[in-house]
Every structure is written in C-alpha cells, then in structure tokens.
Amino acid sequence: MKKSLFFLIALFLFLRLPSLFEPYWYGDEGIYLTLGQAIRRGETLYLQIHDNKPPTLYYFAALSQTVFGFRLLLLLWMIPTILIFSRFSQKFLRPNLSYLSTLIFLILTSIPLVEGHIANSEIFMLLPTLLSLLFFLRSSTLSDHFLSGLALGFSFTFKFPAAAEFLFLCFFLFAFKFSRPKKALIHSFVLTAGFLFPIFLWAIFFYSRRSFFQFIFASLLQNFSYLSSWATGTHSGFTAPSGLIIRFLLLLFAYAIIFCLRRRQIITQPLAFLFGLFFSSLFGALLSSRPYPHYLIQLLPSLPILLVMLFIHHSNQVKSLILLILFVLLFALNQYKFYFYPVVSYYSNFYSYLFHRQDLTSYRRFFGKEVNDTYAAADFIKNNTQNHERIFVWADEPYLYALSQRPPLGRFTVAYHIIDFQKYDETINTLKTYLPRYIIYSSAASHPFPALDRFLQRYYLVVAQFGSNLIYQLR
Numbered sequence: 001m002k003k004s005l006f007f008l009i010a011l012f013l014f015l016r017l018p019s020l021f022e023p024y025w026y027g028d029e030g031i032y033l034t035l036g037q038a039i040r041r042g043e044t045l046y047l048q049i050h051d052n053k054p055p056t057l058y059y060f061a062a063l064s065q066t067v068f069g070f071r072l073l074l075l076l077w078m079i080p081t082i083l084i085f086s087r088f089s090q091k092f093l094r095p096n097l098s099y100l101s102t103l104i105f106l107i108l109t110s111i112p113l114v115e116g117h118i119a120n121s122e123i124f125m126l127l128p129t130l131l132s133l134l135f136f137l138r139s140s141t142l143s144d145h146f147l148s149g150l151a152l153g154f155s156f157t158f159k160f161p162a163a164a165e166f167l168f169l170c171f172f173l174f175a176f177k178f179s180r181p182k183k184a185l186i187h188s189f190v191l192t193a194g195f196l197f198p199i200f201l202w203a204i205f206f207y208s209r210r211s212f213f214q215f216i217f218a219s220l221l222q223n224f225s226y227l228s229s230w231a232t233g234t235h236s237g238f239t240a241p242s243g244l245i246i247r248f249l250l251l252l253f254a255y256a257i258i259f260c261l262r263r264r265q266i267i268t269q270p271l272a273f274l275f276g277l278f279f280s281s282l283f284g285a286l287l288s289s290r291p292y293p294h295y296l297i298q299l300l301p302s303l304p305i306l307l308v309m310l311f312i313h314h315s316n317q318v319k320s321l322i323l324l325i326l327f328v329l330l331f332a333l334n335q336y337k338f339y340f341y342p343v344v345s346y347y348s349n350f351y352s353y354l355f356h357r358q359d360l361t362s363y364r365r366f367f368g369k370e371v372n373d374t375y376a377a378a379d380f381i382k383n384n385t386q387n388h389e390r391i392f393v394w395a396d397e398p399y400l401y402a403l404s405q406r407p408p409l410g411r412f413t414v415a416y417h418i419i420d421f422q423k424y425d426e427t428i429n430t431l432k433t434y435l436p437r438y439i440i441y442s443s444a445a446s447h448p449f450p451a452l453d454r455f456l457q458r459y460y461l462v463v464a465q466f467g468s469n470l471i472y473q474l475r
Contacts, residue, residue, distance in 0.1 A: 015110035018350035019117035030399035036061030047211035104304035115294035121159035149194025161284030168280035373467030378403035395442030444468035
C-alpha cells in the first residue's frame with residue numbers, strides 16, 4: 001500500500017512539475033490573471049473589467065497573481081481532488097480497481113492532452129463536483145442533499161456547465177432514489193436550495209459593489225448567447241435553437257433508456273448513476289459546440305471508472321453498454337472536431353530545458369513562435385510606463401497586460417470581446433477620452449477596426465516592433 005501511494009505521489013509530481021515553469025502563453029489564463037490584477041487594484045469585476053464567466057476563478061487568479069502562482073494553486077487543489085475521486089470510485093469498484101481508476105484520473109488531469117495542467121474552470125470544478133457526488137451517494141438525508149447542492153453550486157460559480165450535473169441529480173432523485181414523488185420533491189427542493197446558495201452569496205456581494213445587474217448579465221445570462229457564438233461568430237444573439245435543443249432531447253432520451261435498463265434490472269443502480277452522470281457531463285462538455293479539449297475534463301468523474309469496468313465487469317451486456325457509451329464519446333469527438341495537445345514533446349521540452357540542453361528562448365518557443373516577442377513587448381511597456389499607467393492592446397494577447405502588470409484601458413482585455421460584444425464605439429470613445437501613452441497593435445490580427453486605424457494614424461507613431469506587435473506611442 002505504501003509503495004502504491006509513493007508511486008502515485010511521484011507520478012503526480014513528475015507530471016505536474018513542468019506546469020509550474022511554463023511561460024505566459026495560454027490566452028484564457030492571460031485573461032484570468034489580467035482580471036485578477038484588476039481585482040487586486042480594487043476594480044469591480046464585470047463593471048470595470050469584463051469577462052463572461054462566473055466570478056470564483058477570477059478571485060483565484062487575484063490570489064495567485066502570476067502563472068506560477070496559478071499553477072501552484074492548481075497543483076495544491078488537485079491533491080484533495082485526487083483523494084476525493086479515490087473515495088468516489090470506491091463507491092463502484094473494489095479497492096485495487098479503485099486504485100487503477102484513480103491512476104487513470106491522475107494522469108488525465110495532469111498531462112496536457114486535455115489541458116489538465118492549465119488553470120481553467122473545468123479542472124477547478126472537479127473538486128466541488130466530486131464532493132457533491134459523494135454527499136449525494138452517502139445517504140438519503142436532507143442534510144446530505146443540501147451539502148451536495150451546496151458543493152455543486154460552488155462548482156457552478158466556476159462555470160455554467162455544472163448545471164448539467166445538477167439536472168442529473170434531480171433526475172436521479174425522482175427516477176431511482178425515492179419511490180414517493182412527494183419525498184423526491186422535498187429533497188430536490190433542498191438540493192436546489194443548496195445549489196443556489198453560493199450564487200446567492202455572490203449576488204449579495206456584487207449588489208454591495210453596485211454591479212448586481214452586470215454580474216447577472218455577464219456571468220449568467222450572457223452564457224446563453226455564448227452557446228451559439230461559435231457558430232454565429234458573435235455573442236449578440238440568443239442560443240441557436242437547433243443544436244442545443246437537439247442535444248438536450250438526446251440527453252432526455254439517454255435518461256429514459258437508463259431508466260428502462262434499471263427497471264428491467266439489466267443494470268444496477270450504481271451503474272445507472274454512472275451512465276447518467278456520463279451523459280450529463282458529455283452534454284455539459286458539448287454545450288457551446290466548441291472543440292476545446294479542456295471541456296472534456298468534465299467527463300473525468302465517470303470516465304476512468306467506466307474504462308476499468310469495461311475490462312473487469314462480469315456481464316457482457318454491461319460491457320456492451322460501456323462500449324456503446326465510448327462509441328458515443330468518440331462520435332462526439334469527431335463530430336465537433338476536438339483537438340488535443342502533444343504529451344511526449346511537452347515533457348521532452350521541459351526536461352531538456354531543466355537539464356540545460358536548450359536555452360530559455362528555445363524552451364519558450366515550444367509554446368508558440370510569438371511567445372518570446374510577447375515577453376519583449378511586455379518588457380518594453382513595463383520599462384517605459386508607470387506602475388498604474390493604462391495601456392491598450394488591439395490583439396488577442398491578454399498576457400501583455402498580465403506580464404507588464406499594466407491595467408487595460410477600458411473593460412475588455414482582448415480584441416475578440418470588443419468584436420463579439422460590438423463595443424467599437426465604446427472603445428474608440430474611451431481611447432479619445434484618455435489618450436493612453438502606448439497602444440500595442442498586432443499586425444497579425446485578422447480583426448479590422450478602421451476607426452482605430454484612423455485614430456492611430458492621427459495621434460500616434462510606431463516606436464518599436466516585436467514580432468507582429470507594433471508599439472504605438474502618443475505623439
């Protein structure tokens with residue numbers, strides 16, 4: 001047992017260590033850290049600085065301050081996450097098989113294949129989601145169902161798709177846990193109260209900051225239009241009815257099949273729970289129709305357990321059902337064209353750098369040919385501006401703000417937000433009002449902004465260039 005535990009610890013550290021030394025390169029982390037720095041300066045989230053996720057992750061970024069701090073926080077966060085998953089898997093598997101599923105979970109949440117090493121909402125959501133599932137399975141008391149809802153509500157404050165697991169738990173209460181509808185209704189009400197409580201606390205907080213409506217719109221309502229924006233190229237529309245509704249109907253169909261399989265005693269209640277959880281998580285991962293690999297992290301509470309069951313379960317019927325589930329997953333991966341990150345070359349790059357077989361410039365270049373240019377541009381801005389002097393970046397490179405530790409002029413940190421929310425006029429008016437000393441303009445950006453081009457031509461001169469990043473200085 002001690003050897004097994006030592007192996008897990010050693011593997012965890014070996015897989016996680018490179019993530020602590022990565023450069024600033026991942027766009028979403030750049031946004032989180034930029035908003036985190038704004039929070040530390042006392043700015044109000046959603047009102048003075050904007051993004052469209054619930055608030056918890058931005059406050060984690062404010063606590064972390066740097067990519068290293070963010071990744072270290074994630075490393076520490078994953079220790080209880082893995083332990084809780086081990087407890088959760090023991091609800092379905094014998095101890096030795098639970099160890100195997102935990103090993104699979106540890107690897108998939110640590111390697112870059114599905115961005116398990118990056119501080120995204122989906123990886124932080126795992127801990128409260130797994131706690132919620134454990135409380136739900138522990139007993140049928142009102143207190144456990146409230147705690148289950150509370151943990152899942154906390155997960156929701158990281159990202160919207162946690163609502164899919166909430167829907168599943170409500171379904172399971174009525175379909176399997178209670179035979180009397182009245183009792184199921186009472187427990188679902190308690191579960192819902194727990195789920196809403198963390199959201200209610202955040203609502204009170206933002207109400208006290210006079211940004212209640214901005215909080216509701218940005219972190220909740222705006223997510224509905226976000227679901228359709230991959231197809232439409234804008235956040236301005238409402239959810240495209242076809243794809244989302246069809247996926248929801250398919251989820252309900254999956255619930256119905258699981259219910260019938262259980263009633264006919266083809267599967268056990270624990271298996272019904274795992275199957276339902278898997279399809280709910282898959283629905284959450286596909287909500288926006290985007291192919292980002294970190295969305296697949298939502299599947300990890302159930303997928304490692306199902307993979308182990310595929311090889312050890314005594315029933316051929318159950319094995320066939322698991323194979324069918326895996327086929328559905330593979331079909332979804334192909335249909336939505338999910339991409340994945342390399343694994344072997346990632347570790348080879350880091351350990352070559354660690355043992356001085358390549359220099360820092362070459363190490364950073366692995367993460368993108370523009371990374372070194374971004375560092376050079378950020379150094380220029382940091383050396384030529386005051387600590388709280390605002391800059392404006394017309395590019396999808398929020399890490400220029402985070403690296404230079406300079407606040408953005410205006411509410412938006414990336415060009416695509418200004419485009420998606422149609423905030424061209426607001427942006428130009430803000431620039432004309434404050435006339436920032438420096439503007440960084442990416443010549444590689446495929447975002448036309450004619451009013452900005454005219455503004456730069458009239459008031460600014462190019463004083464430096466780092467790769468595609470042009471540094472404009474006020475005349």
